[in-house]
Amino acid sequence: MKLGAKIFCCVTIFFSAAFLFGGYVLISYFYEVAMEREVEAAVEQYQYNKFVVEANLITRGKEWFEGALGGKFDMESMASDMNGTVAFFSLGKDELLSKFPKGTDAERLLSDISEDQVKYRFLKIGERMYVLVAGLVPQGAAGIYLVTGVDVQQVLEQQERIVEKFGVVYAAAIAVGMVLILGFSAVLTKPIKRLIAVTKKIADGNYRERIAATGSDEVGQLAADFNRMAAAVEEKVQKLSENARQKEDFVANFAHELKTPLTSIIGYADRIYKRELPRAEQRQAAYYIWNEGMRLEALSLKLMDLTVLSHGEFSLQQMEAEGLLRELSADVAFFMEEKQISFSCEAKQASVAVEYDLFKTLFLNLVDNAAKAGAAHIRVTGRVESTAGETSAGRAAALESSRMISGDSRVIPDSSRMFAAPKEEAARRYVIAVEDDGSGIPAGELNRITEAFYMVDKSRSRKLHGAGIGLALCEQIARIHGSKLEFESDGKSGTRVRISLCIEEEDMEDGI
Secondary structure (H helix, E strand, C coil): CCHHHHHHHHHHHHHHHHHHHHHHHHHHHHHHHHHHHHHHHHHHHHHHHHHHHHHHHHHHHHHHHHHHHCCCCCCHHHHCCCCCEEEEEECCCCEEEECCCCCCCCHHHHCCCCCCCEEEEEEEECCEEEEEEEEEEEECCEEEEEEEEEECHHHHHHHHHHHHHHHHHHHHHHHHHHHHHHHHHHHHHHHHHHHHHHHHHHHCCCCCCCCCCCCCCHHHHHHHHHHHHHHHHHHHHHHHHHHHHHHHHHHHHHHHHHHHHHHHHHHHHHHHHHCCCCHHHHHHHHHHHHHHHHHHHHHHHHHHHHHHHHHCCCCCEEEEHHHHHHHHHHHHHHHHHHCCCEEEEEECCCEEEECHHHHHHHHHHHHHHHHHCCCCEEEEEEEEEEECCCCHHHHHHHHHHHHHHHCCCCCCCCHHHHCCCCCCCCEEEEEEEEEECCCCCCHHHCCCCCCCCCCCCHHHHHHCCCCCCHHHHHHHHHHHCCCCCEEEECCCCCEEEEEEEEECHHHHHCCC
């Protein structure tokens, strides 16, 4: 049963029962009050009739009374002066005179009646209801029982008419109430029906659907919470879709990157095997085999590094940033000289938390990418910068978050000293930047260059044994260091890559 039908049935049953109970109580109360009033009137008539009897006894004397008891005198004349319907009985319960219809059982009232006691009862006589009041009228040592009856049939008839009227009013009230309850239930369930409709659309894949949240009651709050849930679901679905797309691209690119060199290797090897080639052609074929083999070796090594970084455990250590950058720059000096690339390094002093081997891999990849982009000048800088809106505690939280993202459990030595207490001033981090004047990266592709196998210039990358995994590797290393790579390029005038590292707390206090 639907909610609207449940509300309609429950409310209708409740109000029907309440209305019936209220009508029953009121009609019963009216009946009781009316009957009490009739009993009081009957008692008053009895008292009047008793007074008439006593007056006649006093006027006519004891002899008349004794003769009347013996049946010598007729008591009809005395009864004619009384109100209502009366009957006289002797002390022996013998009927002396009765104005009631034959067969009326009035004697049951006469048992155990004392001189000062009056009893009454309701009795159905024929088709009408009476209230009978009985009492003892003493006369010396003798006396008679007096019974007075009052017709109360009109009270019953009036009650029946009230019940009939109540039935009509009840039926009309229930009919109108059912219409109103049906309308109210429709109004109450309308937001829920809208919510159900939106839920079905979302279930069918339309994750942008939202429900109009109106009011501040529970239904409005439910709609608002549902919208927030739908927004979260849409965001998660988009992320899952993006991850699925990236995985598909990864598999497709991986297959392509394997297919191309393998095809070349198989083709040139088959050529050497099946044909007698001149020495020059053999050397050329061997060179192609060697070149494609180098590409496969680079691809396997990069994939292995990416897998290790995703599941490994690493410990960051404090190192002097200036000495670190100078040492890494010295490692690439010969390569820069061979490529005839102008290279410079400017670094300020600070103590940073790094994993040496991983950071060296990141540094070499960034410099190598700059060289492959056709740069004539490469400049590496390292300086302390303030990051607005980030505190020391926030910096520690960010690093901890990066650990969870990377799936490792690294331990930073002396972490209690590094992030001793939250500070409200702007956080300071050591920012390392690698700038070149090469071909640059189109602005529309900056958000994808850290995806595995993604290459801006595929022909140039393959020629230089690139596989499109280097920047994905660098991004993973940056996360391990509680940071991320920031790229700036307009696609024409070179590229600038930034990574920020945590500074030891003492350096920040000294104002470095």
